[in-house]
Amino acid sequence: MEDNLLKTCLYDKHVALGAQMSPFGGFIMPIQYTGIVDEHNSVRHHAGMFDVSHMGEIFISGPDAERFVNHIFSNNISGIPDGKILYGMLLYPEGTVVDDLLVYKEFKPDSYLLVVNASNIAKDYAWICAQKEGYDVEVVNESDSWGEIALQGPEAEKFAVEVLGIQSLSGLGFYTYCECQWTGRTGVAERMIISRTGYTGEDGFEIYASHEAVNDIWDKLLEAGVLPCGLGCRDTLRFEAGLPLYGHELSDDITPLEAGLGMFAKIREKEEFIGKDALIAQKEAGLTRKIVGIELQDKAIPRAGYPVEIEGRQVGVVTTGYRSISTDRSVCVAMVEKPYTELGTPVEIRIRKKVFPGIVTKKRFYETNYKK
Amino acid sequence: MAKTVDGLYYSESHEWVKVEGNVALVGITDFAQHSMGDLSYVDMPEVDDQLEAGEEFGAVESVKAASDLYSPVSGTVIEINEELEDSPELLNQDAYANWIMKVDMSNPAELESLMDASAYDAMCQGN
Numbered sequence: 001m002e003d004n005l006l007k008t009c010l011y012d013k014h015v016a017l018g019a020q021m022s023p024f025g026g027f028i029m030p031i032q033y034t035g036i037v038d039e040h041n042s043v044r045h046h047a048g049m050f051d052v053s054h055m056g057e058i059f060i061s062g063p064d065a066e067r068f069v070n071h072i073f074s075n076n077i078s079g080i081p082d083g084k085i086l087y088g089m090l091l092y093p094e095g096t097v098v099d100d101l102l103v104y105k106e107f108k109p110d111s112y113l114l115v116v117n118a119s120n121i122a123k124d125y126a127w128i129c130a131q132k133e134g135y136d137v138e139v140v141n142e143s144d145s146w147g148e149i150a151l152q153g154p155e156a157e158k159f160a161v162e163v164l165g166i167q168s169l170s171g172l173g174f175y176t177y178c179e180c181q182w183t184g185r186t187g188v189a190e191r192m193i194i195s196r197t198g199y200t201g202e203d204g205f206e207i208y209a210s211h212e213a214v215n216d217i218w219d220k221l222l223e224a225g226v227l228p229c230g231l232g233c234r235d236t237l238r239f240e241a242g243l244p245l246y247g248h249e250l251s252d253d254i255t256p257l258e259a260g261l262g263m264f265a266k267i268r269e270k271e272e273f274i275g276k277d278a279l280i281a282q283k284e285a286g287l288t289r290k291i292v293g294i295e296l297q298d299k300a301i302p303r304a305g306y307p308v309e310i311e312g313r314q315v316g317v318v319t320t321g322y323r324s325i326s327t328d329r330s331v332c333v334a335m336v337e338k339p340y341t342e343l344g345t346p347v348e349i350r351i352r353k354k355v356f357p358g359i360v361t362k363k364r365f366y367e368t369n370y371k372k
Numbered sequence: 373m374a375k376t377v378d379g380l381y382y383s384e385s386h387e388w389v390k391v392e393g394n395v396a397l398v399g400i401t402d403f404a405q406h407s408m409g410d411l412s413y414v415d416m417p418e419v420d421d422q423l424e425a426g427e428e429f430g431a432v433e434s435v436k437a438a439s440d441l442y443s444p445v446s447g448t449v450i451e452i453n454e455e456l457e458d459s460p461e462l463l464n465q466d467a468y469a470n471w472i473m474k475v476d477m478s479n480p481a482e483l484e485s486l487m488d489a490s491a492y493d494a495m496c497q498g499n
Contacts, residue, residue: 035409232435300415352440353428
């Protein structure tokens, strides 16, 4: 089993740091180094860095690139400026989700970078290629040649400017990026992409570069005192910030409307995209279920797969849950039948042999601190 | 290296038993707390619960995962350690100084099927 797992370019560093390694999305990834709680708090209050080299990079270019990306992507990229980034989904015609992703408008005409989930790289690439008939575009999966580090937290900007030596990063706006050069040990200047994005609810940057450059940057950040953080706290951080994880709050069985992410599917603005008709039909018919937050009164911890009940009848299922580290409350997000999704609705969650009372809340449990 | 304490009984599912007369104090081993990491919740049984040996009686939970607890002996729960409700981290600090429940045993002969410290240690080494 382990033999089939891929290693990121930073694998040896994780092992040397004594990380606890586990499979995730087809890769063997660090779950924690010093501990999830320490790493979580470091990102909330200082800074932390994550190896996210498992993420996929798919480039789309050509005369029809804008029209094509708008065809497969739920958000609207018409006329967005170079360096702008949009979040959205690839949808099936049924309106359910192939993947959620970021689209980067490159600093050259008719060129886009799609950053997709590790577990979906092959599926996404095949799906995108299968849609391109009639469009003059080239689709290239460069996932194997890029590494990526996410530098996150209120002190991320300070470290990015100091360690990378790029003053202009302090002026980089949220959901935009810049292209720079990195000259490391090899002495050769290499392409580097730095975006003001992340998956923690804090300010921060995501840095894309070659495997060698990413190793170099990782070492420099480590020397500067940035704490390495694993996927364990990446999940607790994104969960508190109300951000979805594919396979939990989004899937090939869930639409963006059900996930409460309708604002990223432009069914009014856009003339056409795959899945649009299904979303319009779902909206007109009315949703039958929706993702909500639930807070328990007790300390018991709701976890993915646990039933949500009302008077002994199951009305939903937990998609992610934790004893929230930043708020010290037992909270979860859950897919719940529509009649029980109003804020303040009392529900119960079955945890092993017992049921625990909770109430429906917003699905963001922590105030995000993005740089505007 | 996980610690063991002589004179206790150990189960394959990583609980320990300390016998005081007919009462069994039950906790989790140092090996168990170490492999779970920082504990954030202990799901306790209730006083007067009737347990069979091998029956689930609660769970210990870390940030990432829940791990079920199995009673090493049959009997009636006569007391639970309420301190753990607010301070589950006590199990991380000293797993053997903090029992989870006390059971009035209905069949103390069951203790014979549990391991002693050296047998348990050997099992953990083998893992």
